[in-house]
Amino acid sequence: MTFGTRLHAAIADRGPLCAGIDPHAALLRDWGLADDVAGLERFALTAVEGLAPHVSVVKPQSAFYERFGSRGIAVLERVVAESRAAGALVLLDVKRGDIGSTSQAYADAYLDASSPLAVDAITASPYLGFGSLDPMIETARRHDAGVFVLALTSNKEGPEVQHARVDDGTVAGRMLDHLRALNEGAAPLGSFGAVVGATIGDTGEDLDINGPLLAPGYGAQGGTVADLKRIFGAASGAVLPSSSRELLRAGPDPRALGEAARRVNDELAGLAR
Numbered sequence: 001m002t003f004g005t006r007l008h009a010a011i012a013d014r015g016p017l018c019a020g021i022d023p024h025a026a027l028l029r030d031w032g033l034a035d036d037v038a039g040l041e042r043f044a045l046t047a048v049e050g051l052a053p054h055v056s057v058v059k060p061q062s063a064f065y066e067r068f069g070s071r072g073i074a075v076l077e078r079v080v081a082e083s084r085a086a087g088a089l090v091l092l093d094v095k096r097g098d099i100g101s102t103s104q105a106y107a108d109a110y111l112d113a114s115s116p117l118a119v120d121a122i123t124a125s126p127y128l129g130f131g132s133l134d135p136m137i138e139t140a141r142r143h144d145a146g147v148f149v150l151a152l153t154s155n156k157e158g159p160e161v162q163h164a165r166v167d168d169g170t171v172a173g174r175m176l177d178h179l180r181a182l183n184e185g186a187a188p189l190g191s192f193g194a195v196v197g198a199t200i201g202d203t204g205e206d207l208d209i210n211g212p213l214l215a216p217g218y219g220a221q222g223g224t225v226a227d228l229k230r231i232f233g234a235a236s237g238a239v240l241p242s243s244s245r246e247l248l249r250a251g252p253d254p255r256a257l258g259e260a261a262r263r264v265n266d267e268l269a270g271l272a273r
């Protein structure tokens with residue numbers, strides 16, 4: 001079953017919230033944990049226990065695990081395995097982007113089902129040229145995985161590149177066109193998503209790509225349901241609002257984390273209507 005099909009079913013079953021599991025040093029401190037591998041492990045696995053049974057997608061940000069070296073990556077592997085065991089899809093936020101042969105190595109690392117770090121989908125940067133992502137797209141197709149490509153990101157520096165003009169549109173618009181082409185004919189939803197920040201306001205772009213739209217910035221960066229409706233309009237049914245810090249602040253009690261996730265999913269219930 002393709003990633004898009006699995007994601008569509010998961011959203012219908014659990015709601016659209018994507019729970020970011022980003023073990024920031026400050027959050028570890030807030031939870032009374034040391035900023036070391038033991039603290040990372042306790043934090044990340046508690047977050048999985050509280051959140052993964054209640055959300056369609058879990059999104060760990062790789063950098064927060066990589067900063068502890070190989071032992072941090074081992075924790076990430078457990079986050080992936082335990083989130084999937086709890087019925088969530090895993091979107092690994094690694095924002096990879098490189099030239100062809102290296103792009104293939106990244107694809108093998110994350111999208112080949114036989115890899116120790118295999119996940120359902122990754123984030124990727126197309127700013128070495130969209131075609132540089134071809135190995136990731138092809139590998140994702142072979143393994144029923146997905147790729148979320150950065151289009152209009154939530155950070156203030158993004159527009160310098162993403163709003164640059166090319167032909168009669170923008171660079172971001174061109175990336176969205178590539179995604180629309182990849183998802184053409186897929187039903188109920190394509191496997192190739194775009195990342196479009198929940199805080200960026202009216203984009204002027206056609207966001208209907210017949211694929212999922214990851215919208216980080218919900219919560220801690222200020223994005224609201226009204227913002228999502230304004231930004232995504234008719235494409236709102238394919239939006240995965242992502243929240244990391246705000247959700248995680250509900251911890252360390254796993255039940256409180258679960259309640260926070262259910263509350264946000266209730267808030268988001270109006271999105272698809």
Ligand SMILES: O=C(O)c1cc(=O)[nH]c(=O)n1[C@@H]1O[C@H](COP(=O)(O)O)[C@@H](O)[C@H]1O
Pocket residue numbers: 020022061093123152153154155195196197216217218219220221242243244245246
């Ligand atoms: O790809 C992403 O997930 C992403 C894209 C983007 O445009 N902005 C953005 O904040 N993110 C990620 O989304 C998460 C934001 O989390 P909070 O602001 O804590 O909810 C971090 O993991 C970011 O790396």
